[in-house]
Each structure stands twice: as C-alpha cells, then as structure tokens.
Amino acid sequence: MTHIVILEETANLENELSGLLNFLYxxxxxxL
Incomplete structure (x- = not known):
C-alpha cells in the first residue's frame, strides 16, 4: 500500500512541477 501512495504523490509532484515550468516558460x- 505504501508504495502505491508514494507513486501517486510523486506523480502529483511531477504534474505540479510541469505546470509551474509551463507557466514560467x-x-x-x-x-520578450
């Protein structure tokens, strides 16, 4: 169970970082 939770948290974090990078870009x- 713990591994699944960690994977979900990691996916959420990656999505947030991706959104932040897109916003900065x-x-x-x-x-310009």
Missing part, C-alpha cells in the same frame, strides 16, 4: 515569452 509562458511568462518568459511574454517578456
């Missing part, structure tokens, strides 16, 4: 493009 978009913000940088607006500054």
């Amino acid at each position: 978009f913000f940088i493009l607006l500054q």
Whole structure:
C-alpha cells in the first residue's frame, strides 16, 4: 500500500512541477 501512495504523490509532484515550468516558460515569452 505504501508504495502505491508514494507513486501517486510523486506523480502529483511531477504534474505540479510541469505546470509551474509551463507557466514560467509562458511568462518568459511574454517578456520578450
């Protein structure tokens, strides 16, 4: 059970980081 929870948490974290990187990339493009 613990391994499944860890995998889900990792997936959620990766999704959040991906969204944050996309936001930063978009913000940088607006500054050009």
